[in-house]
Amino acid sequence: MTTVLQLGKRTITAEEVIPLLSSYQMLPQLLRESIIDQAIASIECTSEETAFAYQQFYQQNQLTSDIQQQAWLERYCNSQNDLGEALIVRMLKIEKFKRATWGNKLESYFLKRKSQLDQVIYSLIRTKDKGIAEELYFRLQEREQTFAELAYEYSQGSEAQTGGIIGPVELGTIHPKLAQLLSISQPGQLWSPMPLEEWLLIVRLEKLIPAQLNDSMRRRLLRELFEGWLQQQLS
Incomplete structure (x- = not known):
């Protein structure tokens, strides 16, 4: 053996x-x-790309001084070449593979995903009592009390601690029925009590924050596409 x-x-x-x-x-x-190794085997990196990758890696890991960088190398690697080949250059190749494979599809993928990526800030009161829900909705309509006052006193969820305010959160992360309601709302629009599972919800949209295809969003979408492809390969 x-x-x-x-x-x-x-x-x-x-x-x-x-x-x-x-x-x-x-x-x-x-x-x-x-x-992943098979996928990136043919990817080549220039010396400039590698140097920039080193710089980014050190910044992201807060290794700003030569002493910190050397200590990290001694802890995790045998030498700087080992680090480059085993970690930094590999990550660089993965990023280049993502851009080469899906970079020209990002805009269409973003438009497909945008309805879930848009963020909202909204006010919420939830209760299981129909009579209370109708009474609170009436008070809000008549502006007898503020949404925050009623949420602090009557809401039965964690939002009671924030005066009913939730967000910003992506529409894709909340219940589809509530997300649909918020997606067609105008800021300040108050909705009558809506049944959702065991709750009755009173909802008001405060702000819609449209998703933008900026650098961070591009990185996120590339990561999503890459992970989806990888899961297909694994299965």
């Missing part, structure tokens, strides 16, 4: 590697990374 790893007093042989990875539930991760 061939020794593959020596971990302290424990010797791990080649025959033990796969059973151990399986028992530690690490085989899916190994397969994932292997698929």
Whole structure:
């Protein structure tokens, strides 16, 4: 048997590697990374791209001084070349693969996803009592009390702690029925009590924040497309 790893007093042989990875539930991760390696094998990086990638990596990990960078290298890598090949250059290749594969599809994908990416700030009161819901809606219509006052006193969810205010949150992260209502609302529009599961909701849209295809959104959408592709490969 061939020794593959020596971990302290424990010797791990080649025959033990796969059973151990399986028992530690690490085989899916190994397969994932292997698929990625195959996908980026033909990607090449210029020296300028690599240098910029190093700079970004150090900034993102707050390794701003030479001492911090060297300490990180000594802790995780044998040398700077090891770090570049095993980590930084690999991440750079993955990003280049994403842009090459889906970069020209981002605008159409963004438009497809925009209705879920738009953010809203809204006020919410929820109760299980129909009579209370109707009374609170009437008070709001007549402006007898503010939404915040009523939410603090009557709302039965966590929004009571914020005077009913929720957000900003993406429409795609909230209940589809509520998201649909908010998507057709105008700022300041108050809706009569709406049944949703075991609750009655009184909702008012405060602000709609349209999603924008900026740099951070481009990175996010590329990551989504990449992960979707990777899941297809894994299955």
